[in-house]
Amino acid sequence: MDIQDIYKNLKSKFGDDKLNLEEIQKDSYIEVSKDILLSVCQHLRDQESLLFDSLVCVSGVHYPSTHEKPRFEVVYHLFSYAHKHKLVLKVILGLDQDLSIPSVETVWKGANWLERETFDMYGIAFENHSDLRRILCPDDWEGYPLRKDYKVQEKYRHIKVTM
Amino acid sequence: MVNLTTNIHAPYGSHIEDKNILLTTVDKISNWARSSSVWPFTFGLACCAIEMMATGAPKYDLDRFGAGVFRASPRQSDLMIVAGTVVIKMALRIERLFAQMPEPRYVISMGACATNGGPYWQHGYHVLKGVDRVIPVDVYVPGCPPRPEALIEGIMLLQKKMMKEKRITEKFTHGHPRYL
Numbered sequence: 001m002d003i004q005d006i007y008k009n010l011k012s013k014f015g016d017d018k019l020n021l022e023e024i025q026k027d028s029y030i031e032v033s034k035d036i037l038l039s040v041c042q043h044l045r046d047q048e049s050l051l052f053d054s055l056v057c058v059s060g061v062h063y064p065s066t067h068e069k070p071r072f073e074v075v076y077h078l079f080s081y082a083h084k085h086k087l088v089l090k091v092i093l094g095l096d097q098d099l100s101i102p103s104v105e106t107v108w109k110g111a112n113w114l115e116r117e118t119f120d121m122y123g124i125a126f127e128n129h130s131d132l133r134r135i136l137c138p139d140d141w142e143g144y145p146l147r148k149d150y151k152v153q154e155k156y157r158h159i160k161v162t163m
Numbered sequence: 164m165v166n167l168t169t170n171i172h173a174p175y176g177s178h179i180e181d182k183n184i185l186l187t188t189v190d191k192i193s194n195w196a197r198s199s200s201v202w203p204f205t206f207g208l209a210c211c212a213i214e215m216m217a218t219g220a221p222k223y224d225l226d227r228f229g230a231g232v233f234r235a236s237p238r239q240s241d242l243m244i245v246a247g248t249v250v251i252k253m254a255l256r257i258e259r260l261f262a263q264m265p266e267p268r269y270v271i272s273m274g275a276c277a278t279n280g281g282p283y284w285q286h287g288y289h290v291l292k293g294v295d296r297v298i299p300v301d302v303y304v305p306g307c308p309p310r311p312e313a314l315i316e317g318i319m320l321l322q323k324k325m326m327k328e329k330r331i332t333e334k335f336t337h338g339h340p341r342y343l
Contacts, residue, residue, distance in 0.1 A: 137289065138252045145288050152288040156251050163284060163292050 001049065001085045003028045009050065013043060022090075029075075029088035034101050037091055041107045044078060044087070052078040052087060055104070058114035060122035064148035070095045074124060076104070093124070103129040121146035189331045197241070197267070198325035201230040201318065204240035204264065209247025211274040211308040218311040230318050237263040242321070243298075244314070248276035248283065249291040261298045267330065271317050272300045275307045282307075 001009075007021040007030055018033035019040075032040050044052040061073040076089040093099055103126035105111045115126045116135040123144035126132055134141060142153045154162055203225075207215055218225050225231040234240040237260045249257060261268070272294050275281030283290035294300060301324060304317035 138255075150288075157255070159251060159254055159291065160296060161251060161288070161291075163280070 001083060003030070003087065006030070006044075006050065006085075006087055009047065010040060010043070014040060027088075029090050031090050031092060034091050034093065037089075038102045038104065038107070040089070041076075041104045045107055049083075050080065051082040052080045054079045054081060055108035055110050055114065056086075058104075058111060058118055060118045060124055060146065062122060062147050065095065072099060072122065072124060074101055074118065098125075099123060100125040100127050102127050103132075105129055120144070123147070190329050191326075193331060194326045194328055198322040199229040200232075201228075201242045201269070201322070201325075202232045202234050202240045203230055204237055204243045204260070205233045205235050206243055206260075207246045208249060208253065209274075209276060211246035211277070214308045214311055215244060215246045215273065215314060218314045223311040223315065225315070225318070228315065228318055228322065237261075238265065240264060241267065242269045242271065242318075244271045244273050245277040245294045245300075246273040246308075248281065249294050250289050251291050252289075254291045254294075254297050257294065258297045267328075269301045269321055269325070270294070270298055271302045271304060271314075271321060273304045273306075273314060273317070274309055275305065278303050278305065 020031040280292035
């Protein structure tokens with residue numbers, strides 16, 4: 001199934017006001033509104049013709065306030081071992097709203113660590129995540145390193161961090 | 164013709180040599196023993212560890228220098244070879260592991276990362292810019308990663324340094340400069 005068919009399938013179930021297909025050469029993706037994300041993911045996994053049984057990657061993107069459309073994005077890369085097709089889902093979060101998005105851990109168990117990493121690097125909170133802690137940085141680290149406006153802290157406990 | 168026997172090995176006369184006696188200082192002989200059996204701590208943190216393993220393997224054979232007995236416990240090791248990138252999360256563990264090593268203990272900082280952060284020097288928010296910010300370093304081995312020969316040279320330098328120590332003299336003279 002290619003992305004147009006997947007989009008049609010989703011549209012017939014969820015309507016098109018909360019979904020958007022962005023077609024770019026080789027990099028097409030479907031934009032999803034965050035309030036239907038969980039049901040879309042459930043559908044993508046369980047629907048007979050889709051069967052996205054593998055969540056390959058969850059990542060975040062930060063477009064800072066100097067960008068023409070400042071925002072955070074969360075990107076989901078999906079793959080189906082049954083049908084050998086893949087899909088990129090994006091959820092767009094504004095800068096000013098509180099950064100939260102439903103966790104898809106109930107759909108794909110592997111989302112646990114991927115979402116923890118996104119939380120660690122961008123500070124995006126995943127609602128109903130079973131164990132939302134930092135995964136790479138120390139627990140008492142300050143700030144979110146992959147944000148564009150990140151400034152590293154001067155000291156970590158008694159250790160000088162900056163050069 | 165120089166008589167080596169009397170000049171070097173028996174400066175106090177041949178009657179000592181006849182009785183199979185060798186004169187030295189306690190410092191020298193303990194330094195000799197210590198530097199001939201440096202037990203390194205298995206401490207591979209990144210790609211430098213691959214070179215450290217190669218140094219220990221038969222081709223470079225670190226055992227020739229008495230330093231091939233890699234221990235997995237800080238309690239049994241004399242030398243910490245910090246081989247690789249030290250992230251800040253690890254720095255706390257390094258401090259603790261170093262504190263757990265029995266004295267006398269030594270540290271070799273192997274490679275650019277352990278020495279000053281290496282390629283992560285400017286933008287690596289997570290990398291400690293030199294392991295000497297948390298523990299004292301005896302020998303720095305440059306390279307990215309250093310070849311086994313470089314690490315061996317570092318260990319030989321450390322052995323030279325160990326041979327110059329006067330731990331016993333210091334202990335019994337309380338470090339009085341007259342005796343050092």
